[in-house]
Amino acid sequence: MNQTPPPAGGAVDPQLLEILVCPVTKKPLRYDRDRGELISDAAGLAYPVRDGIPIMLPDQARKLP
Incomplete structure (x- = not known):
C-alpha cells in the first residue's frame, strides 16, 4: 500500500485552525x-x-526569509 506520511508536526484539529490567530x-x-x-x-x-x-x-x- 502507498500511504502518505503524516504531517511533520502531527495532525492539527481543523476546528482549532479556524480559531487560531497569530x-x-x-x-x-x-x-x-x-x-x-x-x-x-x-x-x-x-x-x-x-x-x-x-x-x-x-x-x-521561526523567522521567515
Missing part, C-alpha cells in the same frame, strides 16, 4: 502541512506544531 498580529494563520508549521504571513513567523499541538510562543517561532 499572537503578535492577531491575524489569521495558514497551516503548512509539509513543514508542520502555522504560518503568519503578517508577522513573517512560522509557529511549530509538535504532536498536533501548535506552539504559539513568538520566541519559539
Whole structure:
C-alpha cells in the first residue's frame, strides 16, 4: 500500500485552525502541512506544531526569509 506520511508536526484539529490567530498580529494563520508549521504571513513567523499541538510562543517561532 502507498500511504502518505503524516504531517511533520502531527495532525492539527481543523476546528482549532479556524480559531487560531497569530499572537503578535492577531491575524489569521495558514497551516503548512509539509513543514508542520502555522504560518503568519503578517508577522513573517512560522509557529511549530509538535504532536498536533501548535506552539504559539513568538520566541519559539521561526523567522521567515
